[in-house]
Amino acid sequence: MDLKKINDFVWEIPKSGEMKVPARIYASEKLIELARRDQTLQQARNVACLPGIQRMSYVMPDAHQGYGFPIGGVAAFDLEEGIISPGGVGYDINCGVRLLRTDYKESDITAKRKELLAEIFKEVPAGVGKGGVTKLSRNVLKEILVKGAEWAVEQGYGSAEDLDRTEERGRMKDASWEFISDRALERGIPQLGTLGAGNHFLEIQKVDEIYDAEVARVFGLEEKGQVLVMIHCGSRGLGHQIATDYIELMEHKFGFRNLPDRELINAPFKSDMGQRYYRSMCAAVNYAFANRQMIAHWVRDVFKRVMGSAKGMRQIYDVCHNVAKVEKHTVNGKEKLLCVHRKGATRSFGPGRQEVPEVYRGAGQPVLIPGSMGTASYILVGTKEAEELSFSSTAHGAGRVMSRNEALRRFRGEQIRDELARKGVELKATSWKGVAEEASAAYKDVDEVVRVSHETRLGKLVARVVPIGVMKG
Amino acid sequence: MSEPMRFEFLSHTADAKFRAYGRNLEEAVANAALAMVSLMWDYEKIESRGKETIELRSRSLEGLLVKFLTEILYLLEVKGFLLGRVEAIEIIQPISVQSEETGAGEYVLKALLVGDNHPERYEMISEVKAATYNEFRLEIGPEGVELEMVVDM
Numbered sequence: 001m002d003l004k005k006i007n008d009f010v011w012e013i014p015k016s017g018e019m020k021v022p023a024r025i026y027a028s029e030k031l032i033e034l035a036r037r038d039q040t041l042q043q044a045r046n047v048a049c050l051p052g053i054q055r056m057s058y059v060m061p062d063a064h065q066g067y068g069f070p071i072g073g074v075a076a077f078d079l080e081e082g083i084i085s086p087g088g089v090g091y092d093i094n095c096g097v098r099l100l101r102t103d104y105k106e107s108d109i110t111a112k113r114k115e116l117l118a119e120i121f122k123e124v125p126a127g128v129g130k131g132g133v134t135k136l137s138r139n140v141l142k143e144i145l146v147k148g149a150e151w152a153v154e155q156g157y158g159s160a161e162d163l164d165r166t167e168e169r170g171r172m173k174d175a176s177w178e179f180i181s182d183r184a185l186e187r188g189i190p191q192l193g194t195l196g197a198g199n200h201f202l203e204i205q206k207v208d209e210i211y212d213a214e215v216a217r218v219f220g221l222e223e224k225g226q227v228l229v230m231i232h233c234g235s236r237g238l239g240h241q242i243a244t245d246y247i248e249l250m251e252h253k254f255g256f257r258n259l260p261d262r263e264l265i266n267a268p269f270k271s272d273m274g275q276r277y278y279r280s281m282c283a284a285v286n287y288a289f290a291n292r293q294m295i296a297h298w299v300r301d302v303f304k305r306v307m308g309s310a311k312g313m314r315q316i317y318d319v320c321h322n323v324a325k326v327e328k329h330t331v332n333g334k335e336k337l338l339c340v341h342r343k344g345a346t347r348s349f350g351p352g353r354q355e356v357p358e359v360y361r362g363a364g365q366p367v368l369i370p371g372s373m374g375t376a377s378y379i380l381v382g383t384k385e386a387e388e389l390s391f392s393s394t395a396h397g398a399g400r401v402m403s404r405n406e407a408l409r410r411f412r413g414e415q416i417r418d419e420l421a422r423k424g425v426e427l428k429a430t431s432w433k434g435v436a437e438e439a440s441a442a443y444k445d446v447d448e449v450v451r452v453s454h455e456t457r458l459g460k461l462v463a464r465v466v467p468i469g470v471m472k473g
Numbered sequence: 474m475s476e477p478m479r480f481e482f483l484s485h486t487a488d489a490k491f492r493a494y495g496r497n498l499e500e501a502v503a504n505a506a507l508a509m510v511s512l513m514w515d516y517e518k519i520e521s522r523g524k525e526t527i528e529l530r531s532r533s534l535e536g537l538l539v540k541f542l543t544e545i546l547y548l549l550e551v552k553g554f555l556l557g558r559v560e561a562i563e564i565i566q567p568i569s570v571q572s573e574e575t576g577a578g579e580y581v582l583k584a585l586l587v588g589d590n591h592p593e594r595y596e597m598i599s600e601v602k603a604a605t606y607n608e609f610r611l612e613i614g615p616e617g618v619e620l621e622m623v624v625d626m
Contacts, residue, residue, distance in 0.1 A: 197600035248539070400486050403485055405484075
């Protein structure tokens with residue numbers, strides 16, 4: 001494949017054949033080598049062939065092969081001529097990250113660290129097929145799908161201040177449950193308020209390094225050693241089923257013969273099918289917002305009980321990293337609305353954007369990038385430049401480099417637990433095999449990923465945080 | 474004589490890819506189900522306390538097999554059912570079945586699944602999010618059937 005190096009961190013696949021636009025990859029030499037090993041580049045090229053794609057098919061530094069679109073792929077489509085694709089969002093709709101700050105320092109919680117983690121582990125349901133504590137009626141579920149985190153706040157989970165610091169204020173307005181299958185609804189009922197398993201986790205962290213003190217302060221990060229809580233999960237079986245359903249429905253309706261890859265199945269955004277998927281996807285986004293809202297509330301409760309107070313446990317932000325959104329961007333000097341697909345990518349709006357909460361509008365939005373289990377995570381800030389570079393997007397995590405099978409062969413969960421313990425990191429998990437699968441050695445180096453983001457200005461470094469306690473689903 | 478291999482896992486970075494074997498299509502599909510659930514629990518340890526009868530339809534064979542694996546995820550999440558073995562399975566080709574809705578031929582899968590409705594009794598490993606069309610390959614030969622699928626993790 002024709003891959004041109006533009007500079008140390010930018011690569012391009014020029015337009016050829018069926019491509020409507022070029023593809024651009026943000027990566028260092030090291031990361032581009034990893035991307036070459038699987039189908040990432042071919043998939044970026046395939047995305048560039050889709051109708052109505054604008055400017056370029058973008059690939060973030062942590063990208064790897066995904067279903068149709070690469071994970072770490074960003075593509076924006078014209079609303080009139082363009083499409084929407086379930087494969088461009090991913091199966092785990094609104095998989096995302098929420099970060100809470102605290103007034104505590106590491107030394108404040110050292111003695112209670114074990115207890116805190118054990119209590120959180122008790123309060124927050126996690127693991128494969130694990131149901132939640134609340135048995136919902138179908139009508140309540142429908143309300144949640146429409147209202148998202150707003151519903152949770154109405155029920156007493158957290159406060160309106162949390163909504164102010166959540167993407168979309170925790171509620172996508174275009175959501176509807178009307179086009180969601182019974183199966184998807186049924187899968188949504190038992191799983192609300194659960195973390196799930198796999199790469200999903202909840203961490204008690206501390207600030208390890210501050211790179212931009214001014215922005216850090218705006219976000220509520222004051223000093224090294226400050227305790228934070230990070231929650232990483234998504235829309236559970238509901239979102240997975242919506243993706244499965246619409247992939248099948250779109251295949252039946254439109255066929256896949258004209259596509260470079262069957263997995264790129266899509267519908268015109270403005271078509272009935274396109275709108276049905278879009279509105280159902282928005283509902284799954286809302287479900288995930290409500291899910292993280294509830295989990296955050298339980299975490300605060302545990303702090304209140306164990307530490308005596310949850311004072312200062314303000315939410316820093318909540319970001320989606322699997323989503324399609326309608327946003328205004330400038331293409332060829334003209335402002336227009338586009339359907340921006342971010343699959344394994346985080347929005348990174350810079351200063352001034354209306355979508356960014358008022359408290360952050362002068363600085364840019366917080367971008368939360370979780371590392372792999374037990375390694376550092378990063379807090380970045382969105383930039384003005386990212387609008388031009390990537391439709392305001394950057395990386396979302398570390399990205400796998402090793403199969404689960406290989407990880408299971410090489411590592412043992414108990415051994416990983418002991419290694420983390422030596423580094424002062426407590427680990428609680430529902431399965432040791434699951435821990436082995438998520439070994440940090442099976443992931444890319446997140447430090448390298450955020451370095452590329454920072455150097456290219458997709459999102460700038462604000463702080464590095466490291467875990468003290470890890471709960472793995 | 475040792476039992477023939479039911480399935481094996483192939484290399485796939487982000488998700489899980491397996492190849493299931495069978496003397497016929499049904500056996501390969503049943504083994505594909507076991508391959509998928511082996512990522513989530515040890516099916517050999519599941520006690521036979523419960524059973525589920527299912528009947529699924531699709532316009533394509535690939536679609537039908539994706540539906541079958543999706544159904545197993547549904548049964549886990551909604552009924553807490555852990556598949557231990559596929560007791561009986563039948564796949565009916567479309568020649569004999571007409572969809573009432575479209576008139577087009579449909580594939581039908583009927584199966585009897587045996588397992589346990591008490592997930593809390595077992596160690597659960599990892600979560601499968603969805604069955605996909607990714608790298609789908611089905612080869613029906615005189616020696617037997619090979620079926621490759623990728624599940625999203």
